[in-house]
Amino acid sequence: MNLIHRSCFASRSCWILAARIALGGCFIYLGAMKALEPALFLKNLRLFHWTENPWLLNSTAAILPWFEIVCGVFLVLGVAARGASLLTLLLLAGFTFMIVRRAHEIGGSLPICAIRFDCGCGQGEMNVCRKLAENIGLMALAVCVLVSPGGNRSE
Amino acid sequence: MRRVIRQISIESVCVAVIGISAGFVANGISPRGISLSRNYFPTQTVATAAHDRASAPPDPTNLTVVARLEAAGLHTIELPEVSKLVSEDRQLAGTVALIDARHLANYRESHIPGAYLYDRYDKGADPSQLLAAAGVAERIIVYCNGGSCEDSEFAAMDLRQMGIDAAKLFVFVGGISEWKRSGGPLEAGDRASGNILTTPRE
Numbered sequence: 001m002n003l004i005h006r007s008c009f010a011s012r013s014c015w016i017l018a019a020r021i022a023l024g025g026c027f028i029y030l031g032a033m034k035a036l037e038p039a040l041f042l043k044n045l046r047l048f049h050w051t052e053n054p055w056l057l058n059s060t061a062a063i064l065p066w067f068e069i070v071c072g073v074f075l076v077l078g079v080a081a082r083g084a085s086l087l088t089l090l091l092l093a094g095f096t097f098m099i100v101r102r103a104h105e106i107g108g109s110l111p112i113c114a115i116r117f118d119c120g121c122g123q124g125e126m127n128v129c130r131k132l133a134e135n136i137g138l139m140a141l142a143v144c145v146l147v148s149p150g151g152n153r154s155e
Numbered sequence: 156m157r158r159v160i161r162q163i164s165i166e167s168v169c170v171a172v173i174g175i176s177a178g179f180v181a182n183g184i185s186p187r188g189i190s191l192s193r194n195y196f197p198t199q200t201v202a203t204a205a206h207d208r209a210s211a212p213p214d215p216t217n218l219t220v221v222a223r224l225e226a227a228g229l230h231t232i233e234l235p236e237v238s239k240l241v242s243e244d245r246q247l248a249g250t251v252a253l254i255d256a257r258h259l260a261n262y263r264e265s266h267i268p269g270a271y272l273y274d275r276y277d278k279g280a281d282p283s284q285l286l287a288a289a290g291v292a293e294r295i296i297v298y299c300n301g302g303s304c305e306d307s308e309f310a311a312m313d314l315r316q317m318g319i320d321a322a323k324l325f326v327f328v329g330g331i332s333e334w335k336r337s338g339g340p341l342e343a344g345d346r347a348s349g350n351i352l353t354t355p356r357e
Contacts, residue, residue: 035181038189039258039276046196054194062189063178070174083166087174146163 016148017078020085023141024075027088031068033122038062044120048098049105065122067091075145085145092142095121096135103128186279195276196305197312198227217302217328224326229311232296232325234333240294241267241339252292254285256299256310257331265341265352267298267334272346273310286317295323301330 034041042061051057068091074084099119100112107115113129121131182188189195221231240251253270255262262272271285289295295314299306311324327334335341343350 036187038182038185038187039274042189042195042276054196055191058189058191058193058195062182062191063175066178066181067171067174070177071170074170080166080170082163083168084170086163086167087170 012148016145019141019144020075020078020081023085023088023138023145024072024077026138027068027072027075029072030122031065031072034065034120035069038065041065041120041122044118047120048102050098082146082148085142089139089142089146092135092139095119096132096139099128099131099135186277188278189276190278195309197309198223198305220303220328224308224328227308227312228321229308230322230325231328234327234329234337237267237296237298237327237334238337238339240296241269249288249291250293252285252288252295254289254295254297254310254314255331256297256306261300261331263344265335265343266331266346268340268342268351269347270298270342273297273313275306275310275313282317286314286319289314289319289323293323294325295319296325296327298327298330298334301328301332304330 038061041064042058045061045064046057051060068088071084071088071091074080075088102117102119103112103115106117107128112132113127115128116125117128118125119128119131123131182191224231241253253267254273255266255270256273256275257266259272259274259277262270262274266272271288272280273282273285274280297307297311297314299310307326307328307330311326314324315321341352342348343352
């Protein structure tokens, strides 16, 4: 037992498993928070000014939370995990870009760490720097899973 | 290497297709789902910078909001007049109809006594009772949280589109926040539940 325990922590696969579960768990939680209040998410999403097309805006607000949950489930289960991690990486990169852009728009000349707003990320109003740090951490986890040969449970 | 990239790409496409399909299905069957074709925001996005900025004080006079509403052809009403109308029990006589444009959970927590709920994002909501009251009222007062909240503005626009005379429609810009600050009475639960709460004046 001790040998198994030691070999697990010594091997990279254990860390990849932990990364998968942490990343997947976060995506399931954040997706669920948005899916529970789609109207609130829609209102927050609109404030990013990325489209004025109602169909595109509404579809994104309706689909994105479930898309995140599905990615999270695949990551936790270890099925198509590298594909799911690539998608989460792309999503996180997009979210980070949008948050920085909006923070700049809101704050003007204020330092970015002095700005708080509800980014529609499923966590309510929060400090921009904290959110960016979180996103960078999640992106690092996504990269770990993506580049790992043992990213999928079957491998 | 090429094989790995190909495999990851195929996996990504499969997960994306499942995710998008799950989103459409879940939105379609959920009572909280969003109508995909409806334009929920008929006016341009409001600049919420002052509200969101950490160091900027809120606009105490709501001048920017009032100007925007007037530009959209909507009348506004201030707290003293709303208080007077509510205290005169004109709602009971049917000459004033109050409409709460917030989410059901916020409404049930507390609303101005006698206000009708109109959650414009709830696709299962039935506005017939509200429209009947609004049809006979001389004044219809719509409110939401106040400040940068735009739901009262959009609700007033919806009512105007539903055939309610725009001259009778008033947006209470201060909203429930200002009402609470003034110590006005609040009702919890459903409309006319009789569960009246009194808030201390701040």
